[in-house]
Amino acid sequence: MPLYKSQQLKIYNSLSGEKEVFTPIHEGNVGMYVCGPTVYSNVHLGNLRTFMSFDVIFRYFQHLNYKVRYVRNITDVGHIVDDVDEGEDKIAKKARLEQLEPMEVVQRYTVDFHEILGAFNFLPPSIEPTATGHIIEQIEIIKKIIETGIGYEANGSVYFDVVKFNETNHYGRLSGRNIEDMLANTRDLDGQSDKRNPQDFALWKKAEPQHIMRWPSPWSDGFPxxxxxxTAMSTKYLGNHFDIHGGGMDLKFPHHECEIAQNEACTGQTPVNYWLHANMLTLNGKKMAKSTGNNILPGEILSGENTILSKAFSASVTRFFMLQAHYRSILDFSDDAIVAAEKGYKRLMEAMSSLESIQPAPKSSLNIAEWKQLCYDAMNDDFNTPILIAQLFEGVRFVNLLKEGKETLTTEDATTFATAMNAFVFDVLGLESENASEGNNDKLEGTVNLLIEMRKQARENKNFALSDQIRDQLLALGIQLKDGKDGTTFSL
Incomplete structure (x- = not known):
């Protein structure tokens, strides 16, 4: 029997503002779309946190034995500076500044995005479509919206009539906004806009002569x-009505609000059952910004080449730190916080490495079934990773008690315990253990260097028997000493 049948998962739905029992449209299957990066710069830490939240959600659905189609797009055109309809496309602007072809910019930063997510042990999505690969689909959707009378062409551009849409639908319900209030608070200052209403948004923009990225359409050479x-990519791969749409909190309005409107205008049905939004990341209590220097890139955490942190931190430590906060809460990143997280991570990994040494006993004195269900209860409560981590540290306490002989487990319970710890730590949270071994390597190096120093003193004291004994015993352990003019080194 698949695990999802025995676990009741509740998800906070931004559309209703409540936690709701998750019921997929098709039993045993989950369709999830997450807004991906605009690839005009290195992926920043806030984006990493958002994608990490959905990586864990993806992992947990798979752990529950759902068949998941996870679609996360690459925005490689159509994202205007400051997210308004006027201005310069971010990718085109970067290409102009660096004197590159736009697709060179796209390629460079798409590669960076994949490398960073790989370093942090993200699972790849099921499908990763690009905006430029779906121009035809976008044009077809615009045609349908024009046919309904909600889309209108003006001077080669096409806009979405928000006021007309709102006559039969509620534009603003995801973000809790009211169209009358939005219109009252908006002023069209220059009076030159092609839009009927200030809140109308572009479906297609006619390209100015200097605009590099352009495609032919029935209305003009332009861009979507x-x-x-x-809307085009989510519906193509998940259908007009699918289970989950996710992204950062900053996308709720206008991006996700406009997606709902476009889909409803085009298909006549609401596109998504559950809207999930990850919250923002701050740095030392302030908003991250390149202009103020209060900024750090994920790669700079790994290399230690930054002015924010006291040293380099591994990807798994960083991941562990981020998952100590719920995905819907604001998380503040600081040196003190990640140093503390590193200590906790090492404790957890030390316990994981001790699981195999648990000696089974005739009786169990620990209730493993109850503890295991508490782990599931945490994740079933809107993917509550901090509560799961708290339960895993209860598991660490169990490990220490078992090692000390103060508690016992039968063979069956020991297997259940070890399997559950491994599943939640590695499969669900996506942590990796090699960094713990790096810590062990540091200890090994310190121990061997101490023995090298003892051997040096033995040789200086002409105690060659002890010197040879140290060398031979280390060799028996697979550690070879090499004497050179600059001293003694070792290799494994």
Missing amino acids: GWHLEC
Whole structure:
């Protein structure tokens, strides 16, 4: 029997503002779309946190034996500076500044995105479509929206009539906004806009002569609006009505609000059952910004080449730190916080390495079934990773008590315990153990260097028997000493 049948998962739905029992449209299957990066710069730490939250959600669905189609797009066109309809495309701007082809910019930062996510042990999505690969689909959606009378062409551009849409639908319900209030608070200052209403958004923009990225369409040579791409790609791969749509909190309005409107105008049905939004990341209590220097890139955490942190930290330590906060809460990143997380991570990995040494006993004095269900209860409560981590440290306490002989487990319970610890630590949270071995390597190096120093003193005291004994015993352990003019080194 698949695990999901025995676990009731509740998800906080941004659309209703409540936790709801998750019921997929098709039993045993999950369709999930997450807004991916705009590839005009290195992926920043806030983006990494958002994608990490959905990586864990993806992992947990798979752990529950769901068949998951996880679609995460690459925005490689159509994302305007400051996320408004006027201005310069971010990728085109970067290409102009660096005197590159736009697709060179896209390739460079797509590679960076994949390398960083790989370093942090992210699972790849099922499908990773690009906006430029779906221009035809976007044009077809625009045609349908025009046919309904909600889309209108003006001077080669096409806009979405928010006021007309709102006559039969509720534009703003995801973000809790009211169209009348939005219109009252918006002023069209220059009076030159092609839009009927200030809140209308672009479906297609006519390209100016200097605009590099352009495609032919029935209305003009131009490019699609930012919001349209996700509607096109999500519905192509998941259908007009699917289970989950996720992204950062900053995308709730206008991006996700516009997605809902486009889909409803085009298909007549609401596109998504559950909207999930990950919260923001701050740095030392302040908003991250390149302009103020209060900024750090994921790769700079790994290399230690930054002015924010006291040293380099591994990807798994960083991942562990981020998962100590719930995905819907604001997380503040600081040196003190990640140093503390590193200590906790090492404790957890030391316990994981001790699981195999647990000696079974005739009777169990620990209730492993109850502890295991508490781990599931944490994740079933809107993917509550901090509560899961707290339960895993209860598991660490069990390990220490078992090692000390103060508690006992039968063979069956010991197997259940070890399997559950491994599943939640490595499969669900996506942590990796090699960094713990790096810590052990540091200890090994210190121990061997101490023995090398003892051997040096023995030789200086002409105690060659002790010197040879140290060398031979280390060799028997697979550690070879090499004497040179600059001293003694060792290799494994």
